[in-house]
Amino acid sequence: MSDIERREADLPGGGLEEPAVVDVADVDPSLADPDLVAERVAARRGIRVPVGAPLLRMEGVTVRFGGLTAVDDVSFDIRRGEILGLIGPNGAGKTTCFNAMTGVYRPTSGRVVLDGQALRRHRRHEITRLGIARTFQNIRLFGEMTALENVVVGTDARHATSVPGALLRSRRHRREEREGIERAMALLELVGVGAMATEKARNLSYGHQRRLEIARALATEPKLLCLDEPAAGFNPAEKEALMGLIRQIRDDGYTVLLIEHDMRLVRGVTDRIVVLEFGRVIAEGTPEEVTADPAVVAAYLGVPDDATA
Amino acid sequence: MSTDAPTGSRTGTPTSTPTGRRPHGGVGDALRLWWDALARPTQWALGVPFILLVALLPVLQIPVLTTVGTSFGAVLAQFGMYALIAIGLNVVVGQAGLLDLGYIGFYAIGAYTVAILTSPASPWNQMGVDGWLSQDWAWLAALPVAVAVTAVSGLVLGSPTLRLRGDYLAIVTLGFGEIVRLLADNLDEVTGGGRGLAQVAYPRLGESDANPNGVFSAGSGSGVLTSGVWWYWTSLVLIVVVLLLVGNLERSRVGRSWVAIREDEDAAEIMGVPTFRFKLWAFVIGASIGGMSGALYAGQVQFVSPTNFNVINSVLFLCAVVLGGQGNKLGVILGAFLIVYLPNFFLGRTEILGLPIDGTRIAELRYLFFGIALMVLMIFRPQGLLPVRQKLLAYGRTLYLAARRASTQPVVKEGS
Numbered sequence: 001m002s003d004i005e006r007r008e009a010d011l012p013g014g015g016l017e018e019p020a021v022v023d024v025a026d027v028d029p030s031l032a033d034p035d036l037v038a039e040r041v042a043a044r045r046g047i048r049v050p051v052g053a054p055l056l057r058m059e060g061v062t063v064r065f066g067g068l069t070a071v072d073d074v075s076f077d078i079r080r081g082e083i084l085g086l087i088g089p090n091g092a093g094k095t096t097c098f099n100a101m102t103g104v105y106r107p108t109s110g111r112v113v114l115d116g117q118a119l120r121r122h123r124r125h126e127i128t129r130l131g132i133a134r135t136f137q138n139i140r141l142f143g144e145m146t147a148l149e150n151v152v153v154g155t156d157a158r159h160a161t162s163v164p165g166a167l168l169r170s171r172r173h174r175r176e177e178r179e180g181i182e183r184a185m186a187l188l189e190l191v192g193v194g195a196m197a198t199e200k201a202r203n204l205s206y207g208h209q210r211r212l213e214i215a216r217a218l219a220t221e222p223k224l225l226c227l228d229e230p231a232a233g234f235n236p237a238e239k240e241a242l243m244g245l246i247r248q249i250r251d252d253g254y255t256v257l258l259i260e261h262d263m264r265l266v267r268g269v270t271d272r273i274v275v276l277e278f279g280r281v282i283a284e285g286t287p288e289e290v291t292a293d294p295a296v297v298a299a300y301l302g303v304p305d306d307a308t309a
Numbered sequence: 310m311s312t313d314a315p316t317g318s319r320t321g322t323p324t325s326t327p328t329g330r331r332p333h334g335g336v337g338d339a340l341r342l343w344w345d346a347l348a349r350p351t352q353w354a355l356g357v358p359f360i361l362l363v364a365l366l367p368v369l370q371i372p373v374l375t376t377v378g379t380s381f382g383a384v385l386a387q388f389g390m391y392a393l394i395a396i397g398l399n400v401v402v403g404q405a406g407l408l409d410l411g412y413i414g415f416y417a418i419g420a421y422t423v424a425i426l427t428s429p430a431s432p433w434n435q436m437g438v439d440g441w442l443s444q445d446w447a448w449l450a451a452l453p454v455a456v457a458v459t460a461v462s463g464l465v466l467g468s469p470t471l472r473l474r475g476d477y478l479a480i481v482t483l484g485f486g487e488i489v490r491l492l493a494d495n496l497d498e499v500t501g502g503g504r505g506l507a508q509v510a511y512p513r514l515g516e517s518d519a520n521p522n523g524v525f526s527a528g529s530g531s532g533v534l535t536s537g538v539w540w541y542w543t544s545l546v547l548i549v550v551v552l553l554l555v556g557n558l559e560r561s562r563v564g565r566s567w568v569a570i571r572e573d574e575d576a577a578e579i580m581g582v583p584t585f586r587f588k589l590w591a592f593v594i595g596a597s598i599g600g601m602s603g604a605l606y607a608g609q610v611q612f613v614s615p616t617n618f619n620v621i622n623s624v625l626f627l628c629a630v631v632l633g634g635q636g637n638k639l640g641v642i643l644g645a646f647l648i649v650y651l652p653n654f655f656l657g658r659t660e661i662l663g664l665p666i667d668g669t670r671i672a673e674l675r676y677l678f679f680g681i682a683l684m685v686l687m688i689f690r691p692q693g694l695l696p697v698r699q700k701l702l703a704y705g706r707t708l709y710l711a712a713r714r715a716s717t718q719p720v721v722k723e724g725s
Contacts, residue, residue, distance in 0.1 A: 128580060142568065156582070162590070163558065173562075173703070
């Protein structure tokens with residue numbers, strides 16, 4: 001059994017009672033071939049920095065809300081092709097960091113540089129087009145749209161058709177529609193929601209919704225994929241399956257930033273970890289280095305159970 | 310699929326749906342599924358006769374359906390205009406989720422544009438000797454001008470206000486509708502103020518001894534073929550064209566962006582949807598369809614005055630959209646039909662099914678009944694009479710058909 005099929009069988013909601021199940025091979029036989037799916041899903045856009053070099057640099061980023069400094073002079077790099085974990089206690093500024101990156105907040109000082117280009121006054125949808133995509137801590141899908149339509153909205157970020165083209169069904173419009181659906185179906189297959197393509201997003205199971213968010217973010221063809229607590233509410237088996245998916249996404253050529261509380265997941269999947277506390281970076285390094293760091297243990301991990309006995 | 314799969318892992322789920330029936334199977338859903346499954350030529354073969362039947366309604370004079378108190382043709386002509394309005398308002402409210410309470414403003418601008426260009430009472434009348442409009446084709450030429458002017462007015466209203474959301478937007482648009490009406494009432498030199506503008510142009514077609522002013526002239530025709538019928542047919546043509554164009558938009562990046570904005574504007578923006586731009590487009594497109602309807606109105610009545618463009622009518626338009634089903638193009642047309650037809654159905658009727666009624670009184674109380682109907686609807690069917698199920702993909706047909714196959718004939722071919 002292929003990798004993708006197995007992952008789907010292991011999925012949360014894999015045995016869910018859902019009526020509108022599509023046999024994807026019925027729609028497009030090539031979707032049954034995991035290699036072809038991976039090929040269609042793989043990152044296609046040009047990235048200037050080489051693999052291993054910093055793709056995104058946080059340079060002294062500070063975010064202040066009135067008198068509260070949520071993020072204080074934070075600097076770290078995300079290297080192209082790695083999975084970086086961002087951890088820290090609640091309120092440490094993880095999500096604020098994230099929001100400063102994706103343009104939801106504008107840094108009070110410091111700057112964010114993506115692939116050699118500083119993100120300044122870009123609006124949020126422009127930042128998405130520049131190459132940062134994200135998922136949400138609390139799922140925010142377009143509930144009344146089908147799973148497939150949700151993902152096609154993501155692919156639309158790379159499309160240029162506007163009202164005149166759509167009104168007249170221009171050649172570009174038709175090409176973009178075909179490509180969008182093709183790529184969206186492949187992405188749904190990758191995350192294991194392909195059979196639910198025609199179901200409304202709000203009718204999907206929780207696990208499928210989380211995966212659908214990842215597919216939608218990937219559809220924007222990001223240089224950097226940011227996952228905000230993707231495993232929240234998952235049981236251990238589901239987390240295991242999610243780790244496989246995140247690795248697969250990285251292997252398809254994406255760079256991943258992962259905010260997560262579950263240390264087992266973070267340790268299992270990340271290449272490097274950045275630890276925040278009170279809005280500052282207190283440690284940075286490989287999972288082994290970070291988990292051994294006394295400051296991190298004191299701030300976040302706590303003393304292991306067996307040590308206290 | 311690989312042969313060593315123990316059970317259907319990919320389609321492993323359908324084993325749990327023994328009946329294979331979708332759970333929410335109302336008559337409407339059944340009808341929709343049936344329609345979607347038909348081949349394109351079959352759809353045309355069924356759709357065109359249906360539209361023809363609808364077009365022939367005023368001529369067929371079906372006994373109970375035909376209104377008693379007023380000319381059925383005139384009622385249907387009004388329905389045609391309301392249907393256009395409902396389609397336009399549906400783009401703004403139903404698709405993009407922008408609550409617009411001042412939509413009547415665009416209707417008024419469309420009507421006044423035609424009137425100002427063609428009424429002899431207007432200072433900018435273009436039908437005179439040095440005007441650029443020909444006598445015979447003035448109305449048809451003014452129609453695209455009216456659409457363009459309302460589109461620009463939609464842009465003007467939208468650019469500053471679409472940064473607002475929800476209730477704030479509703480209040481601002483409500484104000485806009487009133488501003489347009491008050492301007493029409495007070496700019497005496499141009500709009501004639503409270504006196505209005507009379508003798509607006511209309512298509513000069515089919516002039517004969519019986520109809521010296523052509524079939525479109527108010528009061529022309531005798532028996533079944535009144536001028537209303539001709540206006541009804543004109544509006545049907547426009548409705549079909551507008552429906553095709555709006556349908557094209559719906560099944561494209563534009564329609565998806567609108568629905569995404571309606572569902573979650575922030576998430577849409579972060580997913581790369583230029584939300585402001587597409588909200589503005591929704592406003593402009595909605596406005597121009599409203600303006601088109603206004604131009605129809607001005608031509609049919611041949612007279613515009615500010616009293617026709619008050620807030621209550623704006624709310625009535627919204628009522629048609631909500632009643633029919635926000636987001637559903639056919640639903641809002643049904644809503645427009647009910648809003649226009651029901652009061653006229655009762656008007657002048659003295660008995661129904663053998664029971665004596667005071668139909669005219671019931672027609673006078675129409676706002677009361679619409680209010681009650683809306684409240685009942687909100688309790689039992691908040692999604693409207695024909696709930697929305699947009700198709701947002703231009704090439705999703707094969708996929709949806711596959712889904713339908715899978716849901717109606719459960720799991721047999723797995724493992725083959």
